[in-house]
Amino acid sequence: DGGITQSPKYLFRKEGQNVTLSCEQNLNHDAMYWYRQDPGQGLRLIYYSQIVNDFQKGDIAEGYSVSREKKESFPLTVTSAQKNPTAFYLCASSIDGVRNSPLHFGNGTRLTVT
Amino acid sequence: GQSLEQPSEVTAVEGAIVQINCTYQTSGFYGLSWYQQHDGGAPTFLSYNALDGLEETGRFSSFLSRSDSYGYLLLQELQMKDSASYFCAVRDQDSNYQLIWGAGTKLIIKP
Numbered sequence: 180d181g182g183i184t185q186s187p188k189y190l191f192r193k194e195g196q197n198v199t200l201s202c203e204q205n206l207n208h209d210a211m212y213w214y215r216q217d218p219g220q221g222l223r224l225i226y227y228s229q230i231v232n233d234f235q236k237g238d239i240a241e242g243y244s245v246s247r248e249k250k251e252s253f254p255l256t257v258t259s260a261q262k263n264p265t266a267f268y269l270c271a272s273s274i275d276g277v278r279n280s281p282l283h284f285g286n287g288t289r290l291t292v293t
Numbered sequence: 294g295q296s297l298e299q300p301s302e303v304t305a306v307e308g309a310i311v312q313i314n315c316t317y318q319t320s321g322f323y324g325l326s327w328y329q330q331h332d333g334g335a336p337t338f339l340s341y342n343a344l345d346g347l348e349e350t351g352r353f354s355s356f357l358s359r360s361d362s363y364g365y366l367l368l369q370e371l372q373m374k375d376s377a378s379y380f381c382a383v384r385d386q387d388s389n390y391q392l393i394w395g396a397g398t399k400l401i402i403k404p
Contacts, residue, residue, distance in 0.1 A: 221297070221380060221394030222336070237391070269335065277390040279324050281338035 181206045185270050185285035192264075192292050200255045200288045202270035208283070210276035211253035215239060216267045216287075225268075228253055229276030257290065264292045295319045295388070297395035299381055304401045305371055313366045313379050313398045321386030325357050325364045330397070331377045339366070339379075368400075376402045 183204045192198045204211065210229045214222040224237030228247040242261025247253050253272075257264045268288045273280035297317045305311040315325065324343040328336040340348055342357035342364060354367040368375055378399050382392040 219301070219396060221382075221396045222392075223394070224391055227391065235389070279326075279341050279343060279384065281326065281341065282328075282336070282392070284335035284337070286335050287333075 183270055183272055183283055183285035185268075185288050187288060188286065190288055190290045192290070194292055195259045196292075197256055197258050198264075198290065198292075200257065200268055200270075200290070202253045202255065202285060203251055204253075204270075204272045204283075204285075205251060206272055206283060207250070208272035208274055209250070210273045210280070211247065212271040212273075212282065213237075213243070213245065213253070213255045214269045214271065216269055222269065225255065227276065257292075264290060266290060295383075295385060295393050297381055297383060297393060299379075299395040299398045301396065302399045302401065304403065307371055307373060307402055307404050309371050310367065310369045311371060311400065313368075313381075313400070315364045315366075315381035315395055317362050317364075317381070317383045317393075317395075319383050319385045319387070319393060321388070322359065322362075323384040323386050323390060325355070326382045326384065326392065327353075327355055327366045328380045328382065329377050330380065336380065371402050373402055373404070376400060 212227040213225040226245040228234035270285045271282040327339040330336040340355040357364040378397040381395045
C-alpha cells in the first residue's frame with residue numbers, strides 16, 4: 180500500500196541536542212511538507228519542497244533544517260536553536276506543490292524535549 | 294493579515310446533522326479545503342471548494358461563498374466515529390499556494 184511513513188512515533192531528547200525526524204513516501208509525489216501542531220492550534224508550515232534538491236521555508240522555519248536529496252525522503256532536523264521544540268510533527272506529501280492537490284499525511288512524530 | 298476562524302468545539306447527537314463554519318481573511322484566496330483528524334492521528338482530506346456552491350461526498354458536504362469569505366462543512370447522519378477535529382484550510386496564491394490552517398473544531402458526538 181502506498182503511503183507516508185514517519186518514524187519514530189515518539190521521540191525523547193535532552194535540551195541542547197539536535198534530532199532528526201524521518202519521513203518517507205512511496206506515493207511518487209513531487210511535493211513534501213513538514214508541519215508542526217501544538218494543542219488547540221492549526222497546523223503551521225515549517226518547510227516544504229516542491230521538487231528534489233529544492234525546498235522553501237514556511238512560516239516557522241527558524242531552528243529547523245531539511246534536505247530533499249531523494250524524491251521519497253524529506254527528513255527534518257530540529258536543532259538546539261529551536262526554542263520550543265516539544266510538539267507533534269506531521270509530514271505530508273501531494274502530487275504537486277500548487278493548485279488543489281490534497282495533502283496526504285503521515286501518522287506523525289511526537290517529540291518531547293526536556 | 295491572513296486568518297481563519299472556526300468554532301473551537303461543537304456538540305451534536307448521533308444521527309443528527311451538524312454544520313461547522315469557517316470564515317477566512319486572505320489576500321489571494323484560491324480554494325477552501327476540509328480535513329478530519331482523530332485524536333493523535335493523521336489529518337485526512339475530506340473536500341475542496343474552489344468555486345461557490347455545495348460539494349457533496351456521501352454524508353459530508355462542503356459549501357463555499359467567496360463573496361462572504363465563508364464556508365462550512367455539513368455532516369449528516371452523524372456516527373460516533375465522526376468524533377474528531379475538523380480543520381478548514383485556505384490555499385493562498387500569495388503564499389506560493391501553500392495552505393493556511395484554521396485552529397480546528399472539535400466535534401463531540403453524544404449517543
